[in-house]
Amino acid sequence: MNDGVLSVENINKSFGGVHALKDVSMQIRGGEVHCLSGENGSGKSTLIKIISGYYKPDSGKICVDGNEYREMTPAESINHGIQVIYQDFSLFPNLSVMENLSINAEAARGSKIISYKRMRETALRAVEKINLKIDMKAKVADLSVADRQMTAIARALVHDAKVIIMDEATASLTRNEVNCLFKVIHQLKEEGVAIVFVSHKLDEVFEISDSITIFRNGMNVVSCKASEINEERFSYYMTGREIQSTQEKPLVGDSSRIMLETKNLTVEGAFEDVSIQLYKGEIFGIAGQLGSGRTELAMTLFGMADIKSGEILMEGNPIKISSVQKAKQLKIGYVPEDRLTEGLFLEQALVENVAVTHLADLSSKAGFYHKKEAEEETTQWIDTLSISPRNRNNLAQKLSGGNQQKVVLAKWLACNPSILILNGPTVGVDIGAKQDIYDLLNQYASQGMSIIIASDDILEIKKLCNRVAVMKGGKINAFLCGEEVTEQALIEASI
Amino acid sequence: MAEKSGVYLKKIMNDPIFRIFILMSAVVIFGALLMPGKFLTAGNMTSIAKQLSEYGILALAVFICMVSGGIDLSVVYIANLCGIIIGTMLSKTIGSSDFAGSAAWMIVFSSAAVMAVGCVCGALNGILIGKLKVPAMLATLGSGQLILGISTVITNGQAITGVPAVFTKLSGIKFWILPLNFQVFIFCAVIMYMIMSRTSFGLRTLLIGSNSKAAFFSGINNNRDLVKIYTISGLLASVSGIISTMRMSSAKPDYGTSYIMFSILICVFGGTSPNGGKGNVPGIVLAAIVLQMVATLMNMFQNLSTFYRDIVWGALLLIMLIINYILDNRHVTKR
Amino acid sequence: MMPIMKKILNRTETYVILTALLFGIAVEAVSGQFFSNTGMINLARAVMVYLVFGITEMLSLTCAGPDVSYPALASLSAFITASWFGSASYQGSIIVPFLVCMAIGALGGMINGYIMARFDFPSLIVTLGTSSVFSGIMYGPLKASNTILHGTMAEFGSINMIAVTNPENGLKANLPAQFLIVTVLYLIVFFLLRYTMFGRGLYAIGSDKAAAERSGFKTGRIIFLAYTLGGTIAAIGGFMYTCNVGAISPSDLMGGEMIIIAACTLGGIRPGAGIGGLFNVIIGVVLLIMIQNNLLMLGIPLYFQDVFTGAIILLGTIVAINSQRSRNGIKKNG
Structure with missing residues (x-):
């Protein structure tokens, strides 16, 4: 049924009168970069929040690690190795870098008492993975945006993640940092981690993905290998209409x-x-x-x-x-x-x-x-x-x-x-x-x-x-x- | 057909004014049943109208601040200060034996002076909150204390007495069956309604409460408008202080400190969102009437001490918040 | 040396401590009594109850916003406890009334906690409502009134930990044993805040509630616990105060929320942002109480004190809020 690390089947989710996800299924395989694209409101953010346990679906199931779930809590999701890097990083500006790096892991363990020793070890392991040089004691509020992004990424790598979901993670990165990120992604691929890369930036999507899924209006309209689709078909599936890319020259003032x-x-x-x-x-x-x-x-x-x-x-x-x-x-x-x-x-x-x-x-x-x-x-x-x-x-x-x-x-x-x-x-x-x-x-x-x-x-x-x-x-x-x-x-x- | 009436019903339930109207009818019926012959009398209605005016005007003051995303916890103290000042002024002029002028003009002049004081206090709040960026709660809590202190200094901690009868008798004037106090309240309510619903300033107030950052980016001068908003609040508070002194022929620095909770209750009851960006004046008026009816009804039960009222108000505030929340926020079902 | 100096100068706490020291020196100059042993003991005695209430307020401020219900809750808990255990006929252990008082405080705190956890209402308004309910219960059905304490509770109030005599003028000052309770409370709460998920979660929630949920924190439970704990601690404060005074005066504590909130803000706690801890509470409370109690000493007449206190609170708040200046020339909010 599923040889993937994570899959969702027939997921439905509504908010009040809005049917955000209609019978959505998707398969994510280990060692592969799977790009999830779609316009705003297409449902991709909702699906991510369901996978991460923040929302619970109205119907359908989530299969991870061979287990089937009707719904999950964030702690369960984290314990199954699902990590999400959000666009706003979801860091805590008033806490230190070290605390931010290890807090997910600590929360998911369910432990009541914190061991700072354990937190430090966790944090060190995380920054090693991406070779990040940063002051552990610094408050995140004092970091530059780029450093925050790297911290968010490092945090996701802490938990021996099996699935890493990057939700528009490159929105605030410079070209250099994007390249760094892609290097890390390649590395993770080799270790068998599944990466879900949510983005609508065509150039990045085609550079990094192995397979592509496109949502439109709450439905999965296409899931295929990256090689099977080109830019025009991509735009077509995203919008449902043919886009004339005008080749006009820019105006001269x-x-x-x-x-x-x-x-x-x-x-x-x-x-x-x-x-x-x-x-x-x-x-x-x-x-x-x-x-x-x-x-x-x-x-x-x-x-x-x-x-x-x-x-x-x-x-x-x-x-x-x-x-x-x-x-x-x-x-x-x-x-x-x-x-x-x-x-x-x-x-x-x-x-x-x-x-x-x-x-x-x-x-x-x-x-x-x-x-x-x-x-x-x-x-x-x-x-x-x-x-x-x-x-x-x-x-x-x-x-x-x-x-x-x-x-x-x-x-x-x-x-x-x-x-x-x-x-x-x-x-x-x-x-x-x-x-x-x-x-x-x-x-x-x-x-x-x-x-x-x-x-x-x-x-x-x-x-x-x-x-x-x-x-x-x-x-x-x-x-x-x-x-x-x-x-x-x-x-x-x-x- | 059933579906259509279902949608219609939903629409009605969503209208906060309608909700209050239903509540008001319920209270009237309840009151008539519980206290036959005593509740629905003209005398009772007049008494209700008289008492609710002070609260109502304070509620209007808190209302405009709430809509802008803030709150004014100093209104009661401003009212008291103004009551003290006008009481002192009048007792020292009209009340003294060698006063030779027109009492009417003195009253008008003192009222104007006191309203100016209210405006100044309000402007102070506005500057604290706008220019100096102090959160509204802290700013008005602090300024309230300061104003209380000033009142205490003026009166040496005592209550003001000796307010001339010519002034206090004014509160007894009735136009048709409604007392002067109530007329003042309705007048203030009408003005506030015009401001909030019909002027661009009112719309700006709403937008500042809805998203003050976006308001700034759209070119709205938040600081200037906030000063105006809190000045209006201070002005209304001063009016409340004037009619309060009129009614009781005395004033003291810490009178009515529980009024603030009641005013917030009226606002929430009237459909104002504590987070700003939502609320209307008719709701406030209706809410004030309903709540005063409930208060009067409770008063009629002799063996119920006034403190039971506090329990009811507190519980009512929480219940109203929850009901508004449920009815307005049915769209998000997280877990 | 320089970077450390800069860091210290940037913190609000530095200015608070400096102000306190300056004020102390001023009072000392006038009366010669401030830095004496009796002076210090009296100060410690004066801040005791406020320090306890400060914890309650701080818990609420960190994760949500101001709490104005705890004086009513403290009074209510203390009153009920005193009516049951405060007569001369009760000679049993002090532990029992202590625990009973805590339990009542916890119950009240749970009400706050449930509403705050379940809904997203501003804490000010919720606690205004519950404050009204608590004080209504106390004055209404329970018919609270002033009564003198007897028996165990009265004795408890008079146990002293330190007794000193001022060599210069023979004045005496006592530090009640209750100060020990305050110390223990602070240690416990410090541990909770530093070393448990509850504590870190509290700060995370104050910072960004949605992010905290996504990180796996059980935010509802943490908020509920915070207010329950707050209620319990407030009740302890009420208990201490009542025993200390030797009588129940239900209205004494009412209206004290202003001072505590101001103290916390002055001390450097930013409401609803997850910034500031127990140290801020301590320095804020000490500064404010110091000022309040010594205005007379500095020659400010009684009736001017409210004005002074109000002005200082406002000034301090303005300074505290504006001390986080942006580091560049861009004004993002006019």
Whole structure:
């Protein structure tokens, strides 16, 4: 029946009225990298949480180690050698590295008393496996993001894991670290460990996986060997529709009109001596891995930083973007990196989510809010951006990632900005919506909007941007323009 | 057909105002049955209306802070301070023998002065919570103590007496059958309703409570709005203090410290989420009426000491929280 | 040398201790009594009960948020115990009433614990509710009122551990044997926090509840235990206080939650974030009580003391919260 290390059969799971997993089966074999892909809301996260014991399925069974389970507890899951590395690492910032590394193991043992000696041994074994040099006593809150990621990975390796599930684990890694990670994965494969690699980054998926499973709408639509599928079929299964990958060249802006310019801009602890220029009607790229300063630069241009030295000019006039309100006045908009915590009001309807940035425009002078206007406006944006489902009274939390991102986009487009800054515009967004967003950005740029994209997605930058500044370690490492913007050059400049 | 009415029923049950309405009807029926001839009288209703005004206004104060994701534990102390100040002012002017001016203007002037004090106290809270980033609970707990201290200094720990009769008689004025106090409460409620449901400021308050980070990223000036929110709270507290002094013709620094729990109860009962981002004014008004009815009903049982009330309120608060939770959060079934 | 200095200067605890020392020096300068043996013993005596309540509050603050129900619970437990065992007719061992009081506290704590574990409500509001219930029970059906203690319980309160006499002015000061209980409690809780899954789990939950669950912690059980333990300890505090005073005054302890919460925050505990431990409780309580009790000594008139205390609490809270400055120029929240 199953020669795999872990398999699930006929799993069903619903939350209230939403049927998240429909009769899902999947087999995971030891010594193999199995990639699990799917759009947001396709059910892959839910399945992972069921396998790890955090949720219990409505029906179906989980088979691991030859045992069948109707449902599992997290402790049981860990004891069977199932380890999950979550995207947010699930570390405890207020505890030390050593405690974080060994805490899973201790909790799963069910022991009431802690032996610090035992914890230290566990922790040391973990970091040895991936050759990680780190201060055991340091509090995780003080670590860099990359160190945290490595700690999370090391923690998963502690327990002599049989199955390691990496849930979008590479989201915050630099190229170097991804390579390191893949080396570790190869090593684990050789030891017979089964790896489930959840990702939607095509290049990584095809680089590392042996077999691929794709979920769509809560169902397993295809499970096959990696060699049996190509990029187009992959996109097709993910979205259910054929994606035209447009081969258009990125827009070239009007170099005679410099909308925004920074000269030797420095922000304490974030970046220094940054000088860039944004032309009218172009999409300017700020590339760079995590920690390069690109996010901080984007935020600074939106009024969220204290500038230590240097200046910012708008159409030649020096300005001080001292606050978010000031940035809005200057007709600058900002689509943040993390839409769930920074961009959306999940428990409010789409109407409020779109209206929030320009409530003054939707209100009378006395302050009375014209709800009808806001509602009509939202309906228009739903149409323009093809947001689905089309109900403007839906709560934001009910939408898929791509649609949510469109809502965030809508709220800023509604302000009619002359400059729009987007940080990680398509993170966690499915392929279909990605293309929609790219088309939109191109459309607005060609109509005269000046756009800045800060992203670590090389393909995205290459597709959209004619001029790119690549940041590394808080400084601009390279300027690329036109033909110079290649994947190779972008990668090299950001490492 | 059955399915459709099932969906309709679900929709109704989900509406917090409707839930309270049902509860209110239940209490009225219950009261009429238990105390025939005594509960449903005009006199009783008037008494209920008079008493609930003070709580109700304080509840409105706590309400706006809760919706913004915070809370104001200092409202009672602000109310007391304001009551003390107006009582002192009036007794020293109108109450003194050589007062030659218009009593009415004095009352108006003192009320305005005291409301200004309430605003200042509220603004202080707003700055602590907004600019200085102190969590609302700690900030208002601390400021409450500070204000209590100031009141104690002003009164030397005693209660204020000698409030002129011309002032206290005002609480007896009735328009139709409803006393002045109640009118003030309804007036405040209407204003709050307009603010919360009809202005962009009200919507901003809701959004700050829903996700203050996203509000900041969307260009909302959280700090400025928080100052306004808590200033309104302080203002409402001062009004409550004024009518309280009017009714009792005295004021002291630590009067009514149990009111804060009652105000929170009214808010939760009225469908306000303690985490912010959810709540409406009609719910508060209805909740205040219902709870005051329950209190009055309990009072009618002679052998039930007032402390049983505390048990009921505490238990009711917990039960309401749980009921709201169950009815609102049926979508996640983890284990 | 430098990195250690920097680390020390970065901690809130350093400033608290410094402030305490400075204050002590100021009082000493005025009265000459502060650092004397009687002065120290009196301080220890004054902070005793607060230290116990501080543990209860700290447990709640670490994993969830503030707890305002423990004064009512402590009073209730002490009252019930005293009504049964506080008369002259009870001459048995002190252990029995002690355990009974603990049991009542545990029961009350379980109510808090169950609700907090099962639902995701803010601890402030839940404990406001239970506080009302506890005090209602005490004053209502039980008709609590002031009564003098007799018998074993009264004797217990008067056992002294250390008795000192100030050589300069002949004043005496006593440290009750109950201080031993406080020490034992702190040792037990310290062990629990440091060396058991319960303790580490408490911090993990405070940090990130969902992550703690995913790591295999039984979060519901841990929260339930934390509040049960808290209730038990609060009851112990109430018991100690009652015996000490030699009488039951139900209303004495009420309203004391403010001081304790402030003390914990001043001492460096961040509510609901899993930061701060027993040491923070101790220094916070000592500082605050020291200030409160010595304002008179410094010439602040009685009626101004509330203002002063309130202001200091606010100031201290502001400083404590803002001491975690971000290390770069980016303002993520205005």
